[in-house]
Amino acid sequence: MTTVVVTGLGAITPLGADVTQTWDGLRNGRSGVSTIDEEWATQLSVRFAGQVDADLSDAVPRVEARRMDRCSVLAVASAQQAWEDAGFTFAPDNETDPERLGVALGTGIGGLQTTISQWELLRTKGLRRVSPFTVPMLMSNAPAAHVELKIGARAGAHTTVSACASSNEAIALGVDTIQLGRADIMLVGGTEALIHPLPIVAFAQMQALSKRNDEPAGASRPWDKGRDGFVLGEGAVTLVLESLESAKARGAKIYGTIAGAGISADAFDMVKPSPHGQMAAMRKALESAQISASDLNHINAHATSTPAGDLAEAHGIRELLGDEADHVVVTSTKSMTGHLLGAAGALESVATLLALRERLVPPTINLDDPEDDLRIDIAAKQARPLPAEGPLAAINNSFGFGGHNVAVAITNENATD
Secondary structure (H helix, E strand, O other), X not given: OOOEEEEXXXXXXXXXXXXXXXXXXXHOOOOOEEEOOOHHHHXXXXXXXXXXOOOOOOOOOHHHHOOOOHHHHHHHHHHHHHHHXXXXXXXXXXXXXXXXXXXXXXXXXOOHHHHHHHHHHHHHHOHHHOOOOHHHHHOOOHHHHHHHHHHOOOOOEEEEOEOEOHHHHHHHHHHHHHHOOOOOEEEEEEEEOOOOHHHHHHHHHOOOEOOOOOOHHHOOOOOEOOOOOEOEEOEEEEEEEEEHHHHHXXXXXXXXXXXXXXXXXOOOOOOOOOHHHHHHHHHHHHHHHOOOHHHOOEEEOOOOOOHHHHHHHHHHHHHHXXXXXXXXXXXXXXXXHOEOHHHHHHHHHHHHHHHXXXXXXXXXXXXXXEOOOOOOEEOEOOOEEOXXXXXXXXXXXXXXXXXXXXXXXXXXXXXXX
């Protein structure tokens, strides 16, 4: 089976405008959640989120950005970072064979801001004010299409839409595409941009969001007894996947290996999680990577800070690990970033790669009063070191409404300086 490695990373998140800033925030336990400074937010029951504060005009000129939904702008900017980090030029003529280059980007919802804004124009200003670019702006596959056009990828441009598991599913699809021999290089990841009244109100009506308006930075608190819901976040994160043969041939820097992935469906409930379905995805990821629970050092959990979800995952992890649970360090980086929905898996896969590379697990902040009987080893409040030498292995979990479960197995095998 072809070995698939990671040779480029890009990230635009609530913690910073690139991977360096984002990782610095994660390893140091800094929250990227803040109050929404918009007039419309003052009327809402939830008035905070994990927001991106970055000038993206260098990557996407403002004239071009006006013809794109924000989720596509974020995706293109993140993709440029990853592509250049991998050593390529962000242009169709970029030293690669376009027939062996593909894209797979996930999103939970896609161009919702465009959909809502254009409906408002139609309703208040009339049909002549609706943009002729509306359809290519709102369609969920627009981010992947924009990136495909930017780098001239002809091996396929795919969009995974599986709620909060979308970008981990895109990573899994990228691995499969390379291992099936359909591409040598895949640019994969996810994007989401839903800081808007409608999705905030909709999630709040479900009682899914935290309402800690007076303490935004402390609102996302996975596994804490005082948690009251997740924090909505936005951003885009991209990884360049490449066959080991291709990476070595061009002397590329290698961050680590995507050793396998596991996908399952709960077949249980539209929104309630099933620990057995989640455990099945993790088990399949280990089988795909040909590693055992005893080989694991770290799990980046999906843990979003919801009452039911956190416990279900903890129980699934414990069931998977059994007696091996004591030596696997678990964390939830959503405690710092909020929940990026369709981009969450990609962000947390990057965090997992860097945790193995630097042998340091980022903390779960705000964990003041852990739930009873979790029986997993959580890096609470402080970063935790991993073994100083030897091979390391980890799993990154992503679970979504509809019962979508994707676990990605990551190792430090083949990593270079």
